[in-house]
Every structure is written in C-alpha cells, then in structure tokens.
Amino acid sequence: MKAKLINSLPHERVEPGTGDGSLPKIGDIVDLDQGFTFPNGQAGGMVVCRAPNGHIRWAGHVLESEIELLS
Numbered sequence: 001m002k003a004k005l006i007n008s009l010p011h012e013r014v015e016p017g018t019g020d021g022s023l024p025k026i027g028d029i030v031d032l033d034q035g036f037t038f039p040n041g042q043a044g045g046m047v048v049c050r051a052p053n054g055h056i057r058w059a060g061h062v063l064e065s066e067i068e069l070l071s
Contacts, residue, residue: 001031001032001069002029006068007063007066018056019049020055020057024049029049033046034046
C-alpha cells in the first residue's frame with residue numbers, strides 16, 4: 001500500500017544507514033511496510049521511500065497521522 005508523507009519526520013525516526021542519504025520531505029510517496037504501536041500508544045508503522053529506479057531513498061517510522069493513504 002502507498003501513502004503520502006503529510007508531516008515532517010523527526011530525525012530520530014529515520015533509519016540511519018538505510019537508503020541513499022535522502023531526508024524525508026512532505027509529499028514523499030512511501031510504501032507501508034509494517035504497522036505497530038508506539039510506546040505512547042499511538043498507531044504507526046515502518047515506511048520506505050523509493051526513487052523512481054526502485055532504490056531506497058530513506059526508511060523510517062511514522063505516526064498514522066503523518067501519512068495519507070493513497071488508493
């Protein structure tokens with residue numbers, strides 16, 4: 001499933017050493033990987049942002065409220 005990043009991500013939720021070094025930007029299209037609940041009880045998940053050639057640009061953990069699901 002695809003989603004669009006609608007809020008900025010804190011640097012501590014971006015996976016270090018994953019991808020080409022790109023930083024998340026509002027509007028990035030991401031693939032949803034795995035859902036989970038943050039320690040504070042909020043719903044979230046692991047996402048991966050890919051370049052047009054399929055290479056990983058960045059990966060990180062998002063709150064459900066930071067993405068918009070795409071159909």
